[in-house]
Amino acid sequence: MDETVQKSPPSAADSRPARQRAAREAAATPGAERVRVNDPDRTMANILQVATAEFADKGLAGARIDEIAALTSTSKRMIYYYFGSKEGLYVRVLEEAYRRIRQIESDLHLEDLAPEQALRTLVGFTFDYQLANPDFIRLVMNENMHRGEYISRSTTIQELNIPVIHAVHKVYQRGVGAGVFRPDVDPVDLHMSISALCFFNVSNRHTFGAIFKRTLEAPAAMAERRASIVEMIVRFLRP
Structure with missing residues (x-):
């Protein structure tokens, strides 16, 4: 990618x-x-x-x-x-929001890439998608205010999110097998870390920018932040 x-x-x-x-x-x-x-x-x-x-x-x-x-x-x-x-x-809006991101993730063909490149591609995609789809971030934030009540009602959303964990697990296991990733990381925790870093970049950019007087939406700032997040996740997994 x-x-x-x-x-x-x-x-x-x-x-x-x-x-x-x-x-x-x-x-x-x-x-x-x-x-x-x-x-x-x-x-x-x-x-x-x-x-x-x-x-x-x-x-x-x-x-x-x-x-x-x-x-x-x-x-x-x-x-x-x-x-x-x-x-x-x-609920249908939530389902479609998750369906869109998971469908695009499935088209990344991570299995065709070396483990570290596959990880970099997945993290970069997550950053780019969330940046380009702030409505998705706001929907998730709103649903968290409901403590996940409506997502919990949807078996569709549960099923839609199974493949992404499998994809993360496969990339991670291939990396462990190749000796480029350490062997003590839970795939769900890894997915959470990727999501958290990319999510915060959109959900909190206005408050963070106001407090620390930074223009976080500038293309150069976004490019720097993207590269930083990708590198953090890769270094986190290295032996």
Whole structure:
């Protein structure tokens, strides 16, 4: 994987109105009503896209089904028909958020890389994905405020996260076998460390930057932080 840092995306506050406008325009195009009737998959995908921004921005309590319905030119009744309830829609949003990141992870083909390069690729991907998807970070933060109540209800999310642990375990075991990683690290703990370092970089950048007077969103700062996190994880595993 190319170790070049991705360009810092616009903040959720900047991108959310654009997503809302896009949803309105799509719904207002000729034939939109016919598409909604004849293409339920597309309708649900549109609802999930808008709901993701709403729940990430306002949380479960603050998000409103009326607003989601208006932004997708559907109705509350249709949303409840597809998802059962507001909580049902929220769980589906969480499921889709985890499905996206795990799907891309599965396409990294880590098994084709030497152990250390595979680890660097996985850490770099995690950093890049979380940086480019602040709504994912906000959804996870909101769900932690609910103490994981809704994630615990979803067997889908549990199943989606099994492959990433297997992938980390395989990379780690190959590294141990090759003598480049030490043999006393739990794969779940390793996954937690990777997630924690990359997560904090997005979740706390505004408060951290304000306290220590650093512009953490500058491309150069992001590139330096990315390289630092990758190197920390690699050195942590070395014998």
